[in-house]
Amino acid sequence: MYKYVLRAMEDIGIYPSISLILFFGFFVGLIIYLIVKGKDYWKDAERLPLEDDDNINFKQSEQ
Amino acid sequence: MSSTSTTLETFHYDNDIVRKFGVASLAWGLIGFIVGLTIALKLIWPDFLGFIPELSYGRLRPLHTNAVIFAFAGNAIFYGVYYSLPRLTKTPMWSQLLSKIHFWGWQAIIVSAVLTLPFGINTSKEYAELEWPIDIAITIIWVIFGINMIMTIMKRREKHLYVAIWFYIATFVTVAVLHVVNSFEVPATLLKSYPIYAGVQDALVQWWYGHNAVAFFLTTPFLGIMYYFIPKAANRPIFSYRLSIVHFWSLIFIYIWAGPHHLLYTALPGWAQALGTVFSLMLIAPSWGGMLNGLLTLRGAWDRVREDPVLKFLVVGVTAYGMVTFEGPMLSIANVNAIAHYSDYIIGHVHNGALLWNGGLTFAMLYYITPRIYKTKLYSIKLANVHFWFATLGAIFYVIPMYWGGITQSLMWKEFTTEGLLQYPNFLETVTQIMPMYGLRAIGGTLFIIGASIGAFNLYKTARQGSFVMEEEDEAQAVINPAEGTKEKWHRRLESKPLQFTGLTLVVILIGGIIEYVPTALVDSNVPTIASVKPYTPLEIEGRDIYIAEGCNNCHSQMIRPFRSETERYGEYSKAGEFVYDHPFLWGSKRTGPDLHRIGGKYPDSWHVRHMYDPTSTSPGSIMPAYPWMFTDDMDKESIPARINALRKVGVPYAEGYEELAIRDLEAQANDIMEGLRQNGFDEIEGIQITSDKQIIAIIAYMQRLGIDIKGNVNPWEELPSSERIQANFKPQTEE
Numbered sequence: 001m002y003k004y005v006l007r008a009m010e011d012i013g014i015y016p017s018i019s020l021i022l023f024f025g026f027f028v029g030l031i032i033y034l035i036v037k038g039k040d041y042w043k044d045a046e047r048l049p050l051e052d053d054d055n056i057n058f059k060q061s062e063q
Numbered sequence: 064m065s066s067t068s069t070t071l072e073t074f075h076y077d078n079d080i081v082r083k084f085g086v087a088s089l090a091w092g093l094i095g096f097i098v099g100l101t102i103a104l105k106l107i108w109p110d111f112l113g114f115i116p117e118l119s120y121g122r123l124r125p126l127h128t129n130a131v132i133f134a135f136a137g138n139a140i141f142y143g144v145y146y147s148l149p150r151l152t153k154t155p156m157w158s159q160l161l162s163k164i165h166f167w168g169w170q171a172i173i174v175s176a177v178l179t180l181p182f183g184i185n186t187s188k189e190y191a192e193l194e195w196p197i198d199i200a201i202t203i204i205w206v207i208f209g210i211n212m213i214m215t216i217m218k219r220r221e222k223h224l225y226v227a228i229w230f231y232i233a234t235f236v237t238v239a240v241l242h243v244v245n246s247f248e249v250p251a252t253l254l255k256s257y258p259i260y261a262g263v264q265d266a267l268v269q270w271w272y273g274h275n276a277v278a279f280f281l282t283t284p285f286l287g288i289m290y291y292f293i294p295k296a297a298n299r300p301i302f303s304y305r306l307s308i309v310h311f312w313s314l315i316f317i318y319i320w321a322g323p324h325h326l327l328y329t330a331l332p333g334w335a336q337a338l339g340t341v342f343s344l345m346l347i348a349p350s351w352g353g354m355l356n357g358l359l360t361l362r363g364a365w366d367r368v369r370e371d372p373v374l375k376f377l378v379v380g381v382t383a384y385g386m387v388t389f390e391g392p393m394l395s396i397a398n399v400n401a402i403a404h405y406s407d408y409i410i411g412h413v414h415n416g417a418l419l420w421n422g423g424l425t426f427a428m429l430y431y432i433t434p435r436i437y438k439t440k441l442y443s444i445k446l447a448n449v450h451f452w453f454a455t456l457g458a459i460f461y462v463i464p465m466y467w468g469g470i471t472q473s474l475m476w477k478e479f480t481t482e483g484l485l486q487y488p489n490f491l492e493t494v495t496q497i498m499p500m501y502g503l504r505a506i507g508g509t510l511f512i513i514g515a516s517i518g519a520f521n522l523y524k525t526a527r528q529g530s531f532v533m534e535e536e537d538e539a540q541a542v543i544n545p546a547e548g549t550k551e552k553w554h555r556r557l558e559s560k561p562l563q564f565t566g567l568t569l570v571v572i573l574i575g576g577i578i579e580y581v582p583t584a585l586v587d588s589n590v591p592t593i594a595s596v597k598p599y600t601p602l603e604i605e606g607r608d609i610y611i612a613e614g615c616n617n618c619h620s621q622m623i624r625p626f627r628s629e630t631e632r633y634g635e636y637s638k639a640g641e642f643v644y645d646h647p648f649l650w651g652s653k654r655t656g657p658d659l660h661r662i663g664g665k666y667p668d669s670w671h672v673r674h675m676y677d678p679t680s681t682s683p684g685s686i687m688p689a690y691p692w693m694f695t696d697d698m699d700k701e702s703i704p705a706r707i708n709a710l711r712k713v714g715v716p717y718a719e720g721y722e723e724l725a726i727r728d729l730e731a732q733a734n735d736i737m738e739g740l741r742q743n744g745f746d747e748i749e750g751i752q753i754t755s756d757k758q759i760i761a762i763i764a765y766m767q768r769l770g771i772d773i774k775g776n777v778n779p780w781e782e783l784p785s786s787e788r789i790q791a792n793f794k795p796q797t798e799e
Contacts, residue, residue, distance in 0.1 A: 008404065014750065019574060019578070023316065023574070026312075027309075027312070030308065030309060030554065031309065033554065034305040034308060034506065034554075034555060037305075037555075039303075039305065041555070042304040042305060043224070045223050045225065045298050045304055045558070045592075046300040046301055046304040048151055048221065048223065048225040049147075049150075049151060049225060049227070049290075049291050049294045049295055049300075050294060050295070050298065050299075050300060
C-alpha cells in the first residue's frame with residue numbers, strides 16, 4: 001500500500017539532493033559558527049565534569 | 064551558572080545502583096569471557112566437553128557475543144551513565160524505582176538469554192538472536208531507562224548539557240529505533256518467530272542494525288564515558304569542546320549509513336553497497352577527531368599515565384578505538400573487504416575493539432569509581448598494573464594471530480595454480496593451516512581472563528577495606544529555570560534544551576536509515592525475481608529451523624560472492640532473487656567452514672548422515688562438532704501448522720488451509736528420504752536406528768534443497784501429495 005503512495009510522489013529524485021544540501025549546509029554552518037564564537041565561549045561548559053571536585057567524597061578518597 | 068538564586072540545595076546521589084551495575088558488568092563479563100574461551104577451545108578440539116547439544120559451538124557462540132555486548136558492555140554503560148549523569152546534571156536520578164526496575168529487568172533479560180540460546184532458541188540474526196518475547200522485554204526496559212534518563216535531565220540543576228550527555232541521548236534514541244525496526248517479526252509459537260523481511264531486505268535491515276549496534280551500543284555510550292572520565296582522571300577539561308560538537312553530530316550522522324559494508328559483493332544492490340563504502344570511509348574523520356580529542360586531553364599530564372591504572376586503561380582503550388576505527392573504513396573498501404570478509408581477520412578486528420576499547424574503558428571506570436564510592440584507596444595499584452598488562456598482552460596475543468590466520472586462510476581460498484585450478488580445492492586444508500593461530504588465540508584469551516580475574520579480586524578487596532557510601536551528598540544552586548538567560552543562540556542554546564536536542568538527534572539518525580532502506584523495499588528491480596525459485600517444503604522448513612537452532616550460520620555462509628575463486632569452489636554465485644522466501648536470511652558473516660549455498664545435490668543423503676554423525680568420517684581433520692542428537696531427537700511436527708501460518712503472514716505464498724495438509728507433505732518427503740537411506744544401507748549408524756521422524760532427515764532435506772532452484776531441474780514439491788494444489792499459488796512475486 002505505502003509503496004504506491006511513495007511511487008506516486010512526483011520528482012522524488014530531488015529529495016536526496018535537498019537533504020544533501022541541507023546536511024552539508026548544517027556542517028559548514030556549524031564549523032563557521034564554532035570558529036566565529038571562539039574557544040572561550042565554551043570555557044564554562046568544558047569544566048562541567050570537573051565541577052564536583054570539591055565534593056566531600058572526592059576529597060576523602062583523593063589519592 | 065546563573066546567579067538568579069543563591070540558595071544551595073542539598074541532595075544525594077544513589078551510589079547503590081551504580082555499584083549494582085558495576086558488579087553485574089564484572090560478573091557477566093567474566094562469564095562472557097569464559098564462554099568465549101570455551102568456544103575458542105572447541106575450535107581446536109571439537110570434542111572438548113563432549114557433544115552436549117546445549118554446549119555445542121553454534122549455540123554457545125551467540126551466548127558469548129550477547130553476554131559480552133549486552134551483559135558486560137551493557138551493564139558497564141549503565142554503570143557509567145548512572146554515575147556520571149547525576150553528577151553532570153547536579154541531581155539524583157529521577158526515580159530510584161525506575162533505576163531498580165531497569166537494573167533487575169536488564170539482568171532478567173540476560174538470564175533469559177542464558178536460558179534460551181543454549182537450548183537452540185534463537186532468531187539467527189547476529190546480536191539480535193533473542194526471541195520475540197525477550198525482544199519485547201528489552202523494549203520495555205530500554206524505554207524505562209530512557210524515561211529515567213530524560214526526566215533526570217529535565218530536573219537538572221545545571222542548565223548546560225555536557226557533551227557526554229549528548230552521547231547518552233543518542234545512544235538511547237538510536238538503539239530504540241534499531242531494536243524495534245530489526246525486531247519486526249511474526250510469532251509462530253511462544254518461542255519461535257519469523258522476521259517480516261526476507262532475503263536481501265532482511266540482510267540490509269539486519270546489518271543496518273548490526274553495524275549500528277556497534278556504533279550506538281559499543282561506541283557512542285563509551286564516547287560519552289570517555290568525555291566524562293578522561294577529564295576526571297586527568298583532572299583537566301577536554302582538549303577541545305568545539306571539536307566535541309563537530310565530533311558528535313558528524314559521528315551520529317555518518318555512522319548510521321555504513322551498515323551495507325557488511326554486505327559487499329553480496330546480492331545487495333550495488334548502489335546500497337557503494338553508499339555503505341563511501342560513508343564508512345568518511346567515518347574515519349569523526350572517529351579520529353574523537354580519539355584525538357580524548358588523547359590530547361592528556362597533554363601535560365602524560366607523566367600521570369605511568370602511575371595511574373585508570374589513565375592507563377583509558378589511554379590504551381582510546382588508542383585501540385583509533386586503531387579499530389581506522390581498520391573499519393579500510394575494511395569497507397571493496398577490494399580489502401574481498402580478502403578480509405568471512406575470515407578470522409574480522410574476529411581479530413572486533414576483539415581489538417571489545418577487549419581494549421570497551422574492556423579498557425569499563426575497567427578504567429571500575430578502578431575509578433569503586434574507591435570513590437567506598438571512600439577508600441584502591442587496594443593495590445600494583446595488582447591493577449598487573450591486570451593492565453595481562454589485558455593488553457592478552458588482547459595482542461588474541462588479535463595478531465587472528466589477523467595473520469585470517470589473511471592466510473583468505474589468500475589460500477583465492478590461490479590458483481598456473482593451470483587455473485584452485486590451489487587448495489579442499490576447504491579443510493585452509494583450516495588445518497591456521498590451527499596454530501587458533502591455539503595462540505586461546506592463549507591470548509586466557510591471559511585476558513587471568514587479568515580480569517585479578518582485577519575482580521583487587522576491586523573486591525578495595526570494597527572490603529572501605530565503607531560503602533550508599534547515598535553521596537552534594538549540593539548545588541536551586542533548580543535553574545531553563546527558559547532563563549536565553550540570550551544564547553544556536554548550538555549553545557540547543558545544549559540547554561534536552562527535548563529539542565533529542566528530537567534533532569532522532570532526525571539525524573533517521574535520514575540515513577530511510578534513504579538507504581526504503582528504496583530497497585520499494586523498488587522491485589532491486590530484487591529481480593526468479594521464476595523457478597519456490598518456497599520451502601514443510602520438511603525443509605523444519606530442517607531450516609533446526610539449522611537456525613543449532614547456529615550453523617555462525618560458521619557457514621550461504622552467500623557465494625561473484626569471484627572466480629568462489630564460483631570455482633562453490634558453484635554459481637548467489638542472486639538476490641534466490642532469497643525471496645528466506646525469513647530470516649542466513650547469509651552468515653564468517654566461514655569457519657565452507658559456504659553452503661550450493662550444497663544441495665552436491666553429496667548423497669548418506670554423506671550427510673555420516674557427516675552429521677561424525678564430521679571427521681567424511682572430512683578427516685574437520686573441526687566441525689558432531690551432532691549425534693539429531694539422530695535420536697524427534698523433529699517438531701506439532702508446530703508445523705503454526706509455522707506455516709506465520710510464514711504466510713510474512714509473505715510466503717502458502718495457500719490458505721495448507722497448514723492442514725503440511726504434515727502429510729512433511730511425512731511423505733521424510734519417508735522418501737528415509738527409503739533412499741534404507742536402500743543404501745544407511746538406516747542405521749553406529750547401532751542407532753534412524754527413523755523418518757528424526758531431526759537428521761529434516762536437515763538432509765534442507766541441505767539438499769539449498770541453491771538448487773535456479774538450476775530448474777529439480778522441484779522438491781513435485782513428489783508431494785498436495786503438490787498441484789499448492790504450486791498454483793507459487794507465482795513469481797512481481798507486481799508488474
